[in-house]
Each structure stands twice: as structure tokens, then as C-alpha cells.
Amino acid sequence: LQGATHNAASFTSAVLTSAGTLSMVTTVTDSRGRSASKTTNVTVLAYTPPHTSEFVAYRCDDGGNAQADGIYLHLTFVYEVAQLGGKNTASMVIDYKRTTASSWTVLQRGYDLDGSGIMLIRDPTFSTDYQFDVRMTVTDYFGKSTSYTVRLPTGAVVLDFKADGTGV
DSSP states (O other): OTTOOOOSSSOOOOOOOOOEEEEEEEEEEOTTSOEEEEEEEEEEOOOOOOEEEEEEEEEEOTTSOBOTTOSEEEEEEEEEOOOGGGTOOEEEEEEEEETTOSOOEEEEEEOOSEEEEEEEEOSSOOOTTSOEEEEEEEEETTSOEEEEEEEEOOOOOSOOOOTTSSOO
């Protein structure tokens, strides 16, 4: 393939660098010097790793409108996974955690090769007292993945009173 010659009973080609139909000629020679050849066409599909073109997350009110002290989450996302003639698969996971936490909690899963969406998450709610990280990870059949993380800041506070009422 691709101009390479192998002189062994068994071989592995180098990485195929072009897509399309490639011809492979196999020649067998016996101990008397007689040979026979066979041409086999191999179809190579173009591959690209998963790609995310948009991932936006922000605090919002109950109607999905951006709000600095919102306790709900608004998400917009777009991703693609190479189709490979319908032979590839995809999994998409959107998860979140408090910024200081170590473990993630799943919000949403998807299995489309091309995915997009706008989501309003009302449950769980996101306390304005804490920062949260929201992450989307897209993985294909071959284990290649892409991941994007957005940080939700704490809620905007103009004036805050001490809990016991003795200070500002």
C-alpha cells in the first residue's frame, strides 16, 4: 500500500495517510521461482478525531435568560464525530462539579455522531455561593476524545451582610 514493498509471509503496513480506494498487489513466489499476483482494492475512510465547535454554559433565570445571580444553568453545544460510513460510534457526556470538588456528576448523555442542543437545566440548581465547572466530553469508537470545561462564577453580589447581622 502507498508504494511500500514487504518481503515477508506476514506484515503490517505503515499508517495509511490518504483516504480513498488504494490498490494492494500481493505476489507469491514458490521455491521453483513460479509466481502469481493478485490485486486487492482497499477502501480507506477519512478520519478526524471528535471535534467540539461550541460549548457555552452560563447562569440563568427560570426562563433561560442570562442572569449573574441565576441558580439555573443554560447550555449550548455543537460537536461532530467522523461518520466513517456509519461504522463509528459516539458518546457525549455533560457533567458538573463544584470547582473545589474532585468528583463529577453527570447531567446529560448523548450518542449522536453529530450533536447540538440548547438546554435549560433547572434540576439540580447551582447555588450562587459557589463556583461550578461544567464539562462536555465527546468520545468516539476508537477512544479518541475531546473535552471542554466552562466555569460558572459565584453569583454577583453588590452588598452582603454578615450572617449574625453585626457587619457588612
